[in-house]
Amino acid sequence: MPQENIVLKNCGVIDPRQIATFLERDGFQALEKVRREMTPEAVTDEIKASGLRGRGGAGFPCGLKWEGTRKAPGGEKYVICNADEGEVGTFKDRYILERDPFTLIEGMAIAGYTLGAKTGFIYLRAEYHHLFDLLENAIRQIEEFGFLANFTIEIREGAGAYICGEESALMDAMEGKRGEARYRPPFPTTAGLWGKPTIINNVETLMNIPRIIRNGAGWFNQMGTERSKGTKVFSVSGDVPKPGVYELVLGSSLRELVEGLALAKNTKMIQIGGATGRIVPYEQIDTPLTFESVLGAGAVIVFDQSRDVIDIVHRTMEFLAEESCGKCTPCRQGTEVMVETLARFHRGEGLKKDLKDLADLSEVMTLTSLCGLGQAASNAVTDSLQHFKDAYESRVAGN
Amino acid sequence: MVANGKEIDPVGRQICSPMPACRINLLVLPFQVIAVPIKQSMARKEIENEITLTMNGSPVSGRAGMTILEVARENGIDIPTLCHVSRLPPSGVCRLCVVEVAGSRTLVGACHTPITEGMMVATHSPKILAARKILVELLMASHPDSCLICDKANICELRNIAADLEIGLPRFRARKHYYPLEYENPNIIRDMSKCILCRRCVVACQDLKGERLFSVAYRGFESKVVSGCDQPVDKEACQDCDECITLCPSGALRRPRRPGEERAKKALFIKG
Numbered sequence: 001m002p003q004e005n006i007v008l009k010n011c012g013v014i015d016p017r018q019i020a021t022f023l024e025r026d027g028f029q030a031l032e033k034v035r036r037e038m039t040p041e042a043v044t045d046e047i048k049a050s051g052l053r054g055r056g057g058a059g060f061p062c063g064l065k066w067e068g069t070r071k072a073p074g075g076e077k078y079v080i081c082n083a084d085e086g087e088v089g090t091f092k093d094r095y096i097l098e099r100d101p102f103t104l105i106e107g108m109a110i111a112g113y114t115l116g117a118k119t120g121f122i123y124l125r126a127e128y129h130h131l132f133d134l135l136e137n138a139i140r141q142i143e144e145f146g147f148l149a150n151f152t153i154e155i156r157e158g159a160g161a162y163i164c165g166e167e168s169a170l171m172d173a174m175e176g177k178r179g180e181a182r183y184r185p186p187f188p189t190t191a192g193l194w195g196k197p198t199i200i201n202n203v204e205t206l207m208n209i210p211r212i213i214r215n216g217a218g219w220f221n222q223m224g225t226e227r228s229k230g231t232k233v234f235s236v237s238g239d240v241p242k243p244g245v246y247e248l249v250l251g252s253s254l255r256e257l258v259e260g261l262a263l264a265k266n267t268k269m270i271q272i273g274g275a276t277g278r279i280v281p282y283e284q285i286d287t288p289l290t291f292e293s294v295l296g297a298g299a300v301i302v303f304d305q306s307r308d309v310i311d312i313v314h315r316t317m318e319f320l321a322e323e324s325c326g327k328c329t330p331c332r333q334g335t336e337v338m339v340e341t342l343a344r345f346h347r348g349e350g351l352k353k354d355l356k357d358l359a360d361l362s363e364v365m366t367l368t369s370l371c372g373l374g375q376a377a378s379n380a381v382t383d384s385l386q387h388f389k390d391a392y393e394s395r396v397a398g399n
Numbered sequence: 400m401v402a403n404g405k406e407i408d409p410v411g412r413q414i415c416s417p418m419p420a421c422r423i424n425l426l427v428l429p430f431q432v433i434a435v436p437i438k439q440s441m442a443r444k445e446i447e448n449e450i451t452l453t454m455n456g457s458p459v460s461g462r463a464g465m466t467i468l469e470v471a472r473e474n475g476i477d478i479p480t481l482c483h484v485s486r487l488p489p490s491g492v493c494r495l496c497v498v499e500v501a502g503s504r505t506l507v508g509a510c511h512t513p514i515t516e517g518m519m520v521a522t523h524s525p526k527i528l529a530a531r532k533i534l535v536e537l538l539m540a541s542h543p544d545s546c547l548i549c550d551k552a553n554i555c556e557l558r559n560i561a562a563d564l565e566i567g568l569p570r571f572r573a574r575k576h577y578y579p580l581e582y583e584n585p586n587i588i589r590d591m592s593k594c595i596l597c598r599r600c601v602v603a604c605q606d607l608k609g610e611r612l613f614s615v616a617y618r619g620f621e622s623k624v625v626s627g628c629d630q631p632v633d634k635e636a637c638q639d640c641d642e643c644i645t646l647c648p649s650g651a652l653r654r655p656r657r658p659g660e661e662r663a664k665k666a667l668f669i670k671g
Binding site: 161163178183185321322323324325326327328329330332333334335336337340341353357360363364366367368369370375 | 489491492493494495497505506508511512513526529530533534537538540541570571572573574595596614615617618619620621622
């Protein structure tokens with residue numbers, strides 16, 4: 001399936017500092033259409049019909065989220081754009097923000113209109129501080145042109161915690177608390193930021209909104225597979241000659257992305273979705289990229305034959321243990337135990353019983369953790385145990 | 400364990416024999432059969448708020464806003480908890496109260512999940528028991544092996560639950576925390592090496608006393624309940640209310656024992 005520029009339509013074409021260049025490319029026509037012709041209900045129905053799913057990793061149907069928030073009781077509602085792109089190996093949101101901040105703000109304004117919200121927030125990753133001025137400039141220019149009407153957008157900066165990319169921890173952080181995952185229910189649709197109904201979406205999800213409104217749900221619906229519609233922006237890095245940001249129609253094969261576009265050779269395995277992502281061995285490179293199989297936030301890290309699986313998994317787990325917020329038992333203690341066990345395998349001092357213990361522990365972490373971090377922390381271990389069991393067995397002490 | 404006074408879950412009985420609370424339930428069983436019709440008639444009065452659900456295969460009912468844990472306890476089903484205190488808002492951090500709810504991808508925390516109409520809950524399935532066992536093993540892995548000389552050994556909830564789940568030596572290896580004993584305050588001794596981060600003291604100080612002496616600092620495995628900027632507990636601020644000490648499920652918080660004062664309770668009966 002082909003490469004398609006839908007989300008990245010304006011990237012590299014417009015000047016992110018000049019709203020005029022954006023207006024030449026049909027800027028704000030979706031917002032105008034929504035304000036003139038559509039009721040909030042019609043907007044959520046359109047998004048629902050498009051089949052758009054959240055691009056931040058979890059893949060929750062966007063239309064359902066918006067409808068739930070719109071129908072939730074309460075006068076004050078908020079829109080949050082999650083620009084805390086912390087997942088290891090993702091840089092697509094930075095690419096988008098650097099090149100086309102206007103479409104994102106248009107998407108947020110449409111969300112604001114749908115909810116009747118007065119305030120929207122962009123939660124910007126601490127490491128993206130250099131984008132602060134660019135975004136603020138974009139917001140100011142849009143306000144000067146009067147496109148935002150009663151809607152104000154504020155930028156909040158993170159302080160560098162991976163966990164704060166998780167929606168509930170992000171809201172805690174915005175409220176001025178320690179960024180920690182909350183238990184659910186209640187979901188953000190009914191009790192989000194300051195306990196008010198909140199739409200929280202990834203940058204890329206919001207970028208899709210103006211396109212869907214302008215071209216119709218039917219147009220969007222044609223692309224992709226049955227349960228994964230539209231396109232996805234991938235950040236490809238690792239052992240490839242051409243790393244970078246690529247946008248592909250969902251359902252394209254991993255081979256097309258990794259070997260076709262990024263020109264990888266001699267590949268051993270691919271980690272999709274960053275530290276909490278899945279590990280795909282080279283034998284399964286024809287896997288389609290969909291929400292049903294593997295996707296995550298679109299981080300594609302390629303490892304060639306020179307890499308050691310245990311080393312990669314161990315370092316991934318060290319990262320997750322470092323970034324766990326420490327609130328719930330399975331994630332706080334589980335990641336620590338996994339680091340200890342994997343370090344022993346790394347040194348060649350593993351035990352036979354560790355293999356079963358790791359598998360058991362992985363399952364419990366997935367089943368009982370509070371948030372996505374703990375639930376997905378063991379993915380790399382589970383997948384490597386499944387596909388690269390030899391690597392573990394050769395490191396058992398006494399072998 | 401007992402649902403509507405009719406049925407005893409064999410698994411439930413098997414796992415919680417040494418717990419005093421469960422023993423009481425077993426003793427109370429004949430009276431509960433009589434008590435059930437009265438409770439049902441009371442529920443009929445509030446018919447609008449009544450929610451019926453299935454727990455371990457038996458129909459039970461609760462009122463809107465109740466959590467799975469509250470309904471379970473009302474029906475005599477024992478779900479172990481380490482962080483939950485009934486008079487405090489749930490924090491849902493220990494994850495020990497996880498139960499299976501039909502249709503849910505993961506196990507859900509009983510202490511914070513509200514009941515819904517027609518919910519199908521299992522509280523003691525093999526999957527849940529295995530998960531609980533591993534959770535306690537994880538806690539025990541980084542807990543100091545000082546039970547024999549611990550002041551709270553005989554009233555320790557962690558030890559009680561571990562015995563209940565038949566956990567011997569933990570199968571996981573983890574670092575242990577070595578924090579210096581904090582005894583500067585005459586009202587409280589804190590041994591944070593024994594802390595299992597249930598956060599009862601944090602919530603209790605805030606919600607019951609309106610003070611905010613404790614908060615959580617650092618992150619991940621290094622998380623620690625601290626006072627101020629990781630300083631000894633302020634002598635002026637902590638006023639001997641004992642609220643956090645009585646709630647602490649492990650030996651992390653204790654009162655300084657005065658000369659001649661005896662231990663809180665007799666030694667715990669450990670099964671097997």
